[in-house]
Amino acid sequence: MRIAVVGAGGVGGYFGARLAAAGHEVTFVARGRHLEAVRGSGLLVRSPLGDVRTPPGSVAGAVTELDSADLVVVAVKLWDTEDVARQLAASKLAGTPVLSLQNGVHKDTVLGRHLPPESLLGGACFISAFIEEPGVVRHNGSLQRMVFGARRPEQESVARQLLQACVDAGIDAELSADVDRVIWEKFVFLVGLSATTTAVRQPLGVVRSDERSRVLLREVMEEVVAVARASGVALADDFAERQLAFCDTLPADMTSSMHNDLEHGHRLELPWLSGGVAGLAAELGVPAPRNRTVTDVLSPYVLGKPSGA
Ligand SMILES: NC(=O)C1=CN([C@@H]2O[C@H](COP(=O)(O)OP(=O)(O)OC[C@H]3O[C@@H](n4cnc5c(N)ncnc54)[C@H](OP(=O)(O)O)[C@@H]3O)[C@@H](O)[C@H]2O)C=CC1
Numbered sequence: 001m002r003i004a005v006v007g008a009g010g011v012g013g014y015f016g017a018r019l020a021a022a023g024h025e026v027t028f029v030a031r032g033r034h035l036e037a038v039r040g041s042g043l044l045v046r047s048p049l050g051d052v053r054t055p056p057g058s059v060a061g062a063v064t065e066l067d068s069a070d071l072v073v074v075a076v077k078l079w080d081t082e083d084v085a086r087q088l089a090a091s092k093l094a095g096t097p098v099l100s101l102q103n104g105v106h107k108d109t110v111l112g113r114h115l116p117p118e119s120l121l122g123g124a125c126f127i128s129a130f131i132e133e134p135g136v137v138r139h140n141g142s143l144q145r146m147v148f149g150a151r152r153p154e155q156e157s158v159a160r161q162l163l164q165a166c167v168d169a170g171i172d173a174e175l176s177a178d179v180d181r182v183i184w185e186k187f188v189f190l191v192g193l194s195a196t197t198t199a200v201r202q203p204l205g206v207v208r209s210d211e212r213s214r215v216l217l218r219e220v221m222e223e224v225v226a227v228a229r230a231s232g233v234a235l236a237d238d239f240a241e242r243q244l245a246f247c248d249t250l251p252a253d254m255t256s257s258m259h260n261d262l263e264h265g266h267r268l269e270l271p272w273l274s275g276g277v278a279g280l281a282a283e284l285g286v287p288a289p290r291n292r293t294v295t296d297v298l299s300p301y302v303l304g305k306p307s308g309a
């Protein structure tokens, strides 16, 4: 399969490198020092499941340098989505099926402002990975899962091809017939995990074992469930409670990519996580005071470490 991966970071770099190692024709689109490093020596993924290095040169500096692909995977941070969508729309890849592995429920709406809706498959991924240094992605733990699916019958063939490619690559992957529900289900957990670990500045083990921060985790997730239901996604009444029970089964040192970003002084995806929940809640007339407060408390960090801090 010929796959263009836009954004060769934690997510795109990890899954792209695994697919390349299985013999698929993966071209990364990267930028800056990471682009130069991957161009010179390939992309190295360091993982407890085995390291892998892609061949040097399998990288472009812009989407417009690519001629064709069977699938485009979008894996940039959410603030870069609109730019990538515009670049894709102006490139020879316009009309190619697109799968965004980004977090949250806003990504496909943003992509759909510039790309044909019939090109947008749906999906979510579950992994902890980040760029350790230019040219190197570090995978933490053993979780490396993708769930994706067609939103229209004409997307089914490329979704099945990707599933086979993932099987070849040893990626834990699943096709879903209701991918928008999968995206919302992940969103409930992700917003709970990212809001609490980032606000408390501690991994899940600390958050879930303190009485007050555990309540915060549950109530943040309950608000996301209420927003999902008001948006027409029928999550069960006890969905947040079950996610809390799921949180109790996870490793104590698990944290969110947003907490990781805060610790490294990076920009945060907050406007599309708790901030996105607060925004949707306001539009839908649903109360979301917990997500609003988390958004306000973390606001000074949204663009990275505050100057003077
Ligand atoms: N990391 C994780 O563990 C997980 C992340 N996610 C989600 O996946 C998405 C991607 O996150 P993550 O992999 O962490 O992001 P990273 O920051 O690790 O990687 C994104 C890469 O894309 C580059 N980039 C951005 N715009 C362009 C462009 N126009 N052309 C070429 N390269 C570009 C960035 O460059 P630069 O650094 O210069 O901006 C960066 O190298 C996010 O929505 C995140 O929430 C989901 C599950 C887990």
Ligand SMILES: CC(C)(CO)C(=O)C(=O)O
Residues within 6 Å of the ligand: 103, 125, 126, 127, 128, 189, 190, 193, 194, 255, 256, 257, 258
């Ligand atoms: C919840 C998790 C760790 C799962 O992949 C994630 O998506 C993130 O923190 O961005």
